[in-house]
Amino acid sequence: MAVEEPDVRPAGDGPLRCRPCPGGPLLVRGAAQVQGDDGTWHDTTRPVTAVCRCGASALRPWCDGTHKVLSQRGVNPIE
Numbered sequence: 001m002a003v004e005e006p007d008v009r010p011a012g013d014g015p016l017r018c019r020p021c022p023g024g025p026l027l028v029r030g031a032a033q034v035q036g037d038d039g040t041w042h043d044t045t046r047p048v049t050a051v052c053r054c055g056a057s058a059l060r061p062w063c064d065g066t067h068k069v070l071s072q073r074g075v076n077p078i079e
């Protein structure tokens, strides 16, 4: 069920840092835009953006916490 790592555009010339949250989203610091599954670029102004890696979020490319529900049901959405 896991999805490919998303493409991310940095904000300005600042550093772009990505850290996978175990069993959850990719946490991206310094992003200006994240590309969705359909190729559309989505703006973000958050200091840290949580990008879905499990493919189950209703708000993709953003993590909406669904990975936690799946985990509680014994499903590991990210392998």
Ligand code: FES
Pocket (backbone or CB within 6 Å): 023, 024, 025, 026, 051, 052, 053, 054, 055, 056, 057, 062, 063, 064, 065, 066, 067, 068
């Ligand atoms: S990683 Fe997919 S909903 Fe959180």
